[in-house]
Amino acid sequence: MILIDYLYYQFANFYYHFEKDGTHKASGIIGTCGILSWNLIFILMIVDQFFNRHILPSNKYLVLVYCIPVILFVGVRYWKFTSYEEIDERVKSFNKNKRIVLDILLILYIIISLPIFIGFAAYLGSSK
Numbered sequence: 001m002i003l004i005d006y007l008y009y010q011f012a013n014f015y016y017h018f019e020k021d022g023t024h025k026a027s028g029i030i031g032t033c034g035i036l037s038w039n040l041i042f043i044l045m046i047v048d049q050f051f052n053r054h055i056l057p058s059n060k061y062l063v064l065v066y067c068i069p070v071i072l073f074v075g076v077r078y079w080k081f082t083s084y085e086e087i088d089e090r091v092k093s094f095n096k097n098k099r100i101v102l103d104i105l106l107i108l109y110i111i112i113s114l115p116i117f118i119g120f121a122a123y124l125g126s127s128k
Helices: 003-016 024-050 060-081 084-092 096-127
Strands: none
Touching: 003 024, 003 060, 003 084, 003 096, 024 060, 024 096
C-alpha cells in the first residue's frame, strides 16, 4: 500500500465520525486531492522562483489547471478502482507496529507539506 492510499483512508476515517450518511468517502477523495494539489503547486512555485523557468501563469486561477490531472487520477482511482473497503481490509490486517509507522509517516508528511507551503507562499507574497 502506498502512502497516498493511507492518506485517503485516514481522511475518510476522520470524516466518517462527522458524516454518517456515507459521504465520508467523497470527503476523503477531496482531502487527498487537496493535499496532493498543494504539493504540486508548491513544487511548481519552487521551480518558478529559484530556477527561473516561468512555468506558472500570471493568473492565479490558471494554476488550478495544473491540478486537473491530479484530481482526475485520484478521483478515478478511489471512486472506481480502489474502494475504501479494500483499503480498510488491508489496514486492519496490519500489525500494530506497521500502523504506528504509517501514522508517523502520514503525520510527518502533512506537517511538512502544509506549513512549508503556506510559509513559502507568504514569503513569495511579501517579496513581490
